Amino acid sequence: MDAKGPMSQWDMFNTEISDDHMPATGMDARAAKAIVNSEAWTDAKPEMNLSSFVTTFMEPEEMELAREHILKNHIDHDMYPQLFAMERRMVKWLHKLWNGPADVEPYGAATVGSSEACMLAGLAHKWNWRQAREAAGKDATRPNMVTGGNVQIVWKKFLRYFDVEPRIVPLKPGNYRLTAEHLDKYVDENTICVVAIAGQTFTGEDDEIQEIHDWLDAYEKRTGISIPMHIDGASGGFVNPFCYPDYKWDFRLPRVQSINASGHKFGLVPPGLGWVVFRERKVFNEDLIFYVNYLGGEMPTATLNFSRNAAQIALQYYGFIRLGFEGYQRIMTRTVENSQYLRTLLLDSGYFTIMNETQRIPVVALTLKDEYKTFNEFDVSAKVRERGWVLSAYAMPPDAEQVNSLRVVVRPHLNRNVLKGLAQDIIAACEWLEQHGGNATPPELHAAHMVTPSKC
Numbered sequence: 001m002d003a004k005g006p007m008s009q010w011d012m013f014n015t016e017i018s019d020d021h022m023p024a025t026g027m028d029a030r031a032a033k034a035i036v037n038s039e040a041w042t043d044a045k046p047e048m049n050l051s052s053f054v055t056t057f058m059e060p061e062e063m064e065l066a067r068e069h070i071l072k073n074h075i076d077h078d079m080y081p082q083l084f085a086m087e088r089r090m091v092k093w094l095h096k097l098w099n100g101p102a103d104v105e106p107y108g109a110a111t112v113g114s115s116e117a118c119m120l121a122g123l124a125h126k127w128n129w130r131q132a133r134e135a136a137g138k139d140a141t142r143p144n145m146v147t148g149g150n151v152q153i154v155w156k157k158f159l160r161y162f163d164v165e166p167r168i169v170p171l172k173p174g175n176y177r178l179t180a181e182h183l184d185k186y187v188d189e190n191t192i193c194v195v196a197i198a199g200q201t202f203t204g205e206d207d208e209i210q211e212i213h214d215w216l217d218a219y220e221k222r223t224g225i226s227i228p229m230h231i232d233g234a235s236g237g238f239v240n241p242f243c244y245p246d247y248k249w250d251f252r253l254p255r256v257q258s259i260n261a262s263g264h265k266f267g268l269v270p271p272g273l274g275w276v277v278f279r280e281r282k283v284f285n286e287d288l289i290f291y292v293n294y295l296g297g298e299m300p301t302a303t304l305n306f307s308r309n310a311a312q313i314a315l316q317y318y319g320f321i322r323l324g325f326e327g328y329q330r331i332m333t334r335t336v337e338n339s340q341y342l343r344t345l346l347l348d349s350g351y352f353t354i355m356n357e358t359q360r361i362p363v364v365a366l367t368l369k370d371e372y373k374t375f376n377e378f379d380v381s382a383k384v385r386e387r388g389w390v391l392s393a394y395a396m397p398p399d400a401e402q403v404n405s406l407r408v409v410v411r412p413h414l415n416r417n418v419l420k421g422l423a424q425d426i427i428a429a430c431e432w433l434e435q436h437g438g439n440a441t442p443p444e445l446h447a448a449h450m451v452t453p454s455k456c
Ligand SMILES: *Cc1c(COP(=O)(O)O)cnc(C)c1O
Pocket: 053, 112, 113, 114, 115, 116, 118, 152, 154, 197, 199, 200, 201, 232, 233, 234, 235, 262, 273, 274
């Protein structure tokens, strides 16, 4: 304890932290901590933020483990070769979990999140496409990528940042998934890959992965053009293998060349971890790999970030060995069951129509029935916020903009009592709004997440 003792916290109460310059002098550690925490008091409680897919529960041992590894920079493989070995091992485990072929060298990496993982996969497909085009003496200047209008924002970033033409198949009311139906209007010889989602952010559904795969097979037979698939399994990558082992969404489909998943979503690690895994080493184009000195040898590095915290790697490894396949299976199965429990309570209230008929991941996506005209999904979200719950409400992407969604991500830390209380709060909010009317409008922010479908 320092000279001022515990009273120093009180001494800081009339100190205002400036908006525009850093404090000239410091303060007592306890006072600084108290101010940081108090500035964040009005933020959401992470456990009640059900608009997010990201982990908000840790075992005490995980807290300790995080503290023990937080000062390690993972990229210093020379210094922390054992943590690097854990990463390599987990890439192999994921390749196997996602049914990669046994006779190949798997390749992949831990990333900061699925965003970095998606960018790496997108770059690999762009490079592979360009090399093949150049080798065939064809024009290689106009790459495009095909996805559904339900893609997460990262793909729109990838397309813009890396100069790939977006070919986004619009949604329609009642169908919020990419299917093979309109692919013939979007796919051509310049398509670097088709991205299909396992566990999409809007409704929690999977795209029609098998159907798209088979359509691309037929397309190749017809045209000689072979187009790879990337699966965005940010959420589904840690749900499908455990809940639906017979469902083929992964490397069992030969066209699936790369898969990403968020370790910090249903991988159960706190924020800061994603994974990208390639079907085999050669899919990750050699031109994208840099070699650094490592223990007297050469070690490939192929991530967008250089420095990163090693704690999440240790925590993912902890999760895998602590829970094992059986543990993840138990947790994911119960969580999906819990989402069905919540869904039933909400549907029984009579206010809502379900949006995710083909549910895979534990998400409840609802839309208010047409008969409720005096309030909308944004009002319900705002009203339950009074109780501390954060639920997302948004207008769906084109061409389903007229549909608003109210979405609850049921994460593994939520038990039945909590979900029952949540259902009661949502229903009470609807009853109140039915009497008093609402006035919320879609926040501008959501419009910015949308991308107009490309003209093609
Ligand atoms: C969350 C998510 C992303 C982005 O992942 P981060 O881990 O947040 O970077 C990409 N795609 C889908 C389908 C997602 O759910």
